Amino acid sequence: MNKILEEKDFTRRIEEISDQKISDCYQCGRCTAGCPFAKFMDVPPNMVIRFIQLQLKDEVLAASGPWFCAACLVCQTRCPRGVDIPRLMEAVRVFHLRAKQGVIDVNNIDKEFMLDAPPLALMSAFSKYTY
Amino acid sequence: MKLSYYPGCTLYTKAKPLNTSLHASFRAIGAELNELAHWYCCGTTFTLARDNRMSLIAPLRILAKAQGEDSMVLVPCSICYNTLKRANYILKQDPEVLDIINEHLEESYDGNEKVVHPLEFFRDNKELIKSKLKKNLNGIKLACYYGCLLLRPQKELQFDDPESPTIFEAFVNLIGATPVDFPLKVECCGSYLVVNSPDAAIEVVYKLLRNAQGNGAEAIVTSCPLCYYNLDALQNKIKKVHAEFKEIPIFYFSQILAIALGVEEKNLGLEQNKVSPVNILREYNLL
Numbered sequence: 001m002n003k004i005l006e007e008k009d010f011t012r013r014i015e016e017i018s019d020q021k022i023s024d025c026y027q028c029g030r031c032t033a034g035c036p037f038a039k040f041m042d043v044p045p046n047m048v049i050r051f052i053q054l055q056l057k058d059e060v061l062a063a064s065g066p067w068f069c070a071a072c073l074v075c076q077t078r079c080p081r082g083v084d085i086p087r088l089m090e091a092v093r094v095f096h097l098r099a100k101q102g103v104i105d106v107n108n109i110d111k112e113f114m115l116d117a118p119p120l121a122l123m124s125a126f127s128k129y130t131y
Numbered sequence: 132m133k134l135s136y137y138p139g140c141t142l143y144t145k146a147k148p149l150n151t152s153l154h155a156s157f158r159a160i161g162a163e164l165n166e167l168a169h170w171y172c173c174g175t176t177f178t179l180a181r182d183n184r185m186s187l188i189a190p191l192r193i194l195a196k197a198q199g200e201d202s203m204v205l206v207p208c209s210i211c212y213n214t215l216k217r218a219n220y221i222l223k224q225d226p227e228v229l230d231i232i233n234e235h236l237e238e239s240y241d242g243n244e245k246v247v248h249p250l251e252f253f254r255d256n257k258e259l260i261k262s263k264l265k266k267n268l269n270g271i272k273l274a275c276y277y278g279c280l281l282l283r284p285q286k287e288l289q290f291d292d293p294e295s296p297t298i299f300e301a302f303v304n305l306i307g308a309t310p311v312d313f314p315l316k317v318e319c320c321g322s323y324l325v326v327n328s329p330d331a332a333i334e335v336v337y338k339l340l341r342n343a344q345g346n347g348a349e350a351i352v353t354s355c356p357l358c359y360y361n362l363d364a365l366q367n368k369i370k371k372v373h374a375e376f377k378e379i380p381i382f383y384f385s386q387i388l389a390i391a392l393g394v395e396e397k398n399l400g401l402e403q404n405k406v407s408p409v410n411i412l413r414e415y416n417l418l
Binding site: 016017018019036037040067068070071072073074076077084086087089090091094103104109113116117118119120121122123124125127128129 | 140144146174176178183208283284294318325357364
C-alpha cells in the first residue's frame with residue numbers, strides 16, 4: 001500500500017479499536033501532566049495522541065509511552081474533552097500484539113519473582129504485553 | 132445473613148490473608164460469606180479494546196453463575212470488582228452485546244446482578260459493625276490507599292469520587308483508627324508494570340510511601356492484592372535505592388477490621404506480610 005494511505009488507515013484503525021475520535025483532543029497536555037509514568041516515557045501520552053492525529057504511524061509504533069501506561073485511568077478522569085486516553089494506548093498496544101509483536105518473553109521473567117508475585121500481576125502483564 | 136461471595140484467584144493464593152480475615156470479620160458480625168459454587172478467573176485487567184468482546188465472556192459467566200436470591204455478589208479484590216462491574220456496565224449500554232455473550236454461556240445472564248465491594252457493604256451497615264466492635268484500635272494512624280481500580284472509571288463504577296474519595300476514611304474512622312491526610316491515595320501503585328518495568332514501579336511506590344509517612348501514617352491499608360504486593364514487597368528494593376527509607380507495614384482493610392472485631396490472631400494472616408506489622412500492633416496493644 002502507498003505510504004500515505006497506509007498511515008491514514010493506521011489512524012482510522014486506532015480510532016476503531018479504541019472507539020475514540022482522535023480529533024477530539026486539543027492537546028492541552030493534562031493527561032501527561034497527571035500521568036504517574038510520563039517521566040519514564042520517551043513519548044508521553046499527549047504526544048502519542050498528536051502523532052496519531054498527524055498519522056505518523058512509525059513514530060507511534062516506536063514510542064515507549066503506551067507500554068508504560070498502567071491503565072490507571074487518571075488521564076481519562078481529567079481529560080476536559082472526554083477522550084478515553086487509556087483506550088488509545090491500548091489500541092496502540094493491540095495494534096502491535098495483533099501483528100504478533102509482544103514486548104515480554106515469559107521465559108525471561110525472573111523465576112523468583114514469578115513465584116513471589118500474585119497471579120493477577122502476571123496475568124495482567126501477559127494480557128497487556130503478549131499475544 | 133448469607134451473602135454471595137466471589138473471592139477470585141488471588142485470594143486463594145497470594146492474598147489468603149484478605150480471604151481469611153474477611154471471612155472471620157463477616158462471621159464476627161453475624162453474616163456468612165457464601166462462596167459461589169462455580170467460579171473462574173475474571174480475566175484480570177479489563178480489556179480497553181472496544182472490538183474485543185471475547186474478554187467479556189469470563190466476567191459475565193461468573194455473574195451468570197452468581198444469579199440467585201439476593202441478586203448481589205460481594206467482591207473484595209479491586210481488579211475483579213473493576214472487571215466484573217465494567218463488563219456489567221457494557222450490557223446496560225448495549226443490550227445487543229448481552230445477546231451475543233449469552234450465546235456462549237451455559238445459562239443465560241439477565242444483566243441484573245449487582246457487584247458490591249465489602250467497603251460499600253460496611254458503609255451501608257455502619258450500625259451493625261459498630262455494635263460488634265470488641266477492641267479499641269486506639270486511634271492508630273492509617274493512610275487509606277484506594278489505588279485506581281475501585282474508583283476509575285467513575286461513571287461505570289459509581290464507587291466514590293475519583294479524585295477525593297472518603298469511603299475508606301469513613302470506614303477506618305468507624306472502627307476506631309485515625310485516617311491521616313494522604314494526597315496520593317488515588318495515584319497508581321505501578322500495577323502490572325512491576326513485571327516489565329520494575330524500576331518505574333519502585334519509584335512510584337517510593338513516592339506513595341513517603342507521602343503517607345510524611346503525613347504521619349504508621350501503616351497503610353488497601354483493598355487490592357496487586358497494590359498490596361507492590362506496596363509491601365517492593366520496600367526491600369526501595370531500601371537499596373534510597374538508603375534513608377524506613378519500612379512501613381501494609382494491611383488489607385479486612386485485617387484491620389478483623390482486629391477491631393476481636394478475631395483471633397490465627398485468622399488475621401499477619402505472617403504473610405513482608406514488612407512485619409507486629410511491632411506497631413504491639414505498640415497499640417492490639418496483639
